[in-house]
Amino acid sequence: MTKPKTYTTKQKAIEVCNRLEEYYPDASCSLTYSKPHELMIAGRLSAQCTDARVNIVSKPLFEKYTSIKDFAEAEISDIEEIIKPCGLYKTKAKSIKEMCQQLIENFNGEIPNTLEELTTLSGIGRKTANLIMGDVHHMPAIVTDTHFIRITGRIGLTKNKIPKKVEDDLRKIIPPEKSSDFCHRIVIFGRDICKARGERCEKCPISDICDYNKSRK
Numbered sequence: 001m002t003k004p005k006t007y008t009t010k011q012k013a014i015e016v017c018n019r020l021e022e023y024y025p026d027a028s029c030s031l032t033y034s035k036p037h038e039l040m041i042a043g044r045l046s047a048q049c050t051d052a053r054v055n056i057v058s059k060p061l062f063e064k065y066t067s068i069k070d071f072a073e074a075e076i077s078d079i080e081e082i083i084k085p086c087g088l089y090k091t092k093a094k095s096i097k098e099m100c101q102q103l104i105e106n107f108n109g110e111i112p113n114t115l116e117e118l119t120t121l122s123g124i125g126r127k128t129a130n131l132i133m134g135d136v137h138h139m140p141a142i143v144t145d146t147h148f149i150r151i152t153g154r155i156g157l158t159k160n161k162i163p164k165k166v167e168d169d170l171r172k173i174i175p176p177e178k179s180s181d182f183c184h185r186i187v188i189f190g191r192d193i194c195k196a197r198g199e200r201c202e203k204c205p206i207s208d209i210c211d212y213n214k215s216r217k
Contacts, residue, residue, distance in 0.1 A: 007209060013157050013173035016206050020185040023205045027181035027188075029135050031055065036111045036136045037068050037103070040121075041096050043128030049086045057086050068109050071100035095123025113137045126164060134180025142167045142174070143183040147190045154194065156211030 007015060021027075030051040031042040038058070045054045061082045065071045071079075079093040086092065099121040103109055111132060112118050118129035127145055134141030144163040152158050158169040174182050193200045199212075207213045 009157060010173040012155070012209055013170070014175065015209060016155060016157070017174055017178055017182050019205045020182065020189060021178070024185045024188050027184040029131070029184060030187055031131075032058065034062070036132070037071075037100070038062050039135060040099065040111065040124065040128065040132055041071070043131050044092055044096055044099070044123045045083060045086045046128075047092070048088060054086060057083055068100045068103050071096060072104055092123065098122035099124060111136055113139070126167065130167070130183075134183070138180075140171070140176035141180045141183065142170045143180075144170075147196075148183060148186050150196065151186055151190050151194050154210065154212035155206065 029039070031039060031046065032055040033039040033042055041061070042054050042058050045058060061079070064082065065074055065079075074097060076093050076097055079096055080089050083089045083092055083096075102121050103111070106120070107117070112121075113133070115126065115129045115133060118124055118132055119126060124132075127143055130141040130143045133139045134143070144166045149158075149161060149163065149166050152166065152170060153161070157173065158166050160166050160169055171179070190196075193204050201207050201210075201213045201216065204210065204213065
């Protein structure tokens with residue numbers, strides 16, 4: 001019997017990256033937007049809310065407020081009314097208005113292109129900041145939401161559970177130029193195959209090198 005190939009963590013990461021790229025050739029953000037600031041706002045709305053619901057809610061929101069200036073000058077109560085189905089609507093509406101005011105006051109209405117600057121904006125944590133870095137600025141980015149942490153942990157690419165530590169671990173092993181698309185593919189993979197419950201290991205393109213699958217045998 002042929003001995004299974006052994007991988008270092010970095011070799012495994014590259015192999016996983018390559019296989020998911022082949023399995024899911026079209027990698028794109030699951031949030032719907034047409035302008036950079038809309039992705040930032042959609043990212044804020046996605047906290048404790050599904051992307052599918054965010055896309056439903058953000059459509060009338062972006063139709064009513066078409067610019068950063070519109071949001072900066074909006075009545076918070078009006079934003080609240082539209083985004084209520086996303087949950088935490090009072091907190092989210094407040095931070096959406098504030099972040100747009102900050103963009104105008106501190107960044108001349110432009111979207112910052114560093115994590116450090118992005119995370120100074122109201123309601124923007126590292127998760128959304130990385131999403132902006134990858135999708136808007138096309139720079140290396142690792143978006144660590146709960147699903148990303150769960151799946152990369154299952155595969156054996158990290159032992160950490162804290163988002164920043166997972167981000168640091170993956171930055172060391174995922175090719176920078178592929179990192180943003182890798183994160184999008186992990187989202188698709190998590191919905192399609194590597195679900196929190198009812199995972200479909202028998203259909204998984206990386207099951208032979210996945211720590212979780214090996215542990216089930």
